[in-house]
Amino acid sequence: MHRTQIYLTEDQRRDLHSIARRLRRSQSDLIRSAVDEYINRLTPEGRLELLRKGHGLWQGRHDLPALRALRAELDRTAQ
Numbered sequence: 205m206h207r208t209q210i211y212l213t214e215d216q217r218r219d220l221h222s223i224a225r226r227l228r229r230s231q232s233d234l235i236r237s238a239v240d241e242y243i244n245r246l247t248p249e250g251r252l253e254l255l256r257k258g259h260g261l262w263q264g265r266h267d268l269p270a271l272r273a274l275r276a277e278l279d280r281t282a283q
Contacts, residue, residue, distance in 0.1 A: 210235075
């Protein structure tokens with residue numbers, strides 16, 4: 205593991221400290237987790253994994269509009 209120094213705003217430092225205390229984790233651990241999540245969202249492999257986790261997320265839901273209706277609305281407003 206490599207040591208890296210970063211600068212945080214006072215609000216970031218305060219909020220990070222508060223979250224770390226509440227979750228009983230170190231601030232360093234929270235920062236590493238946040239960096240991992242950020243990297244996963246921006247790399248092709250990470251994005252694919254996120255898509256796989258979301259597969260079937262809306263299955264069986266009846267409270268959402270039909271995809272065709274949404275697409276038609278987007279097409280209509282884009283013109």
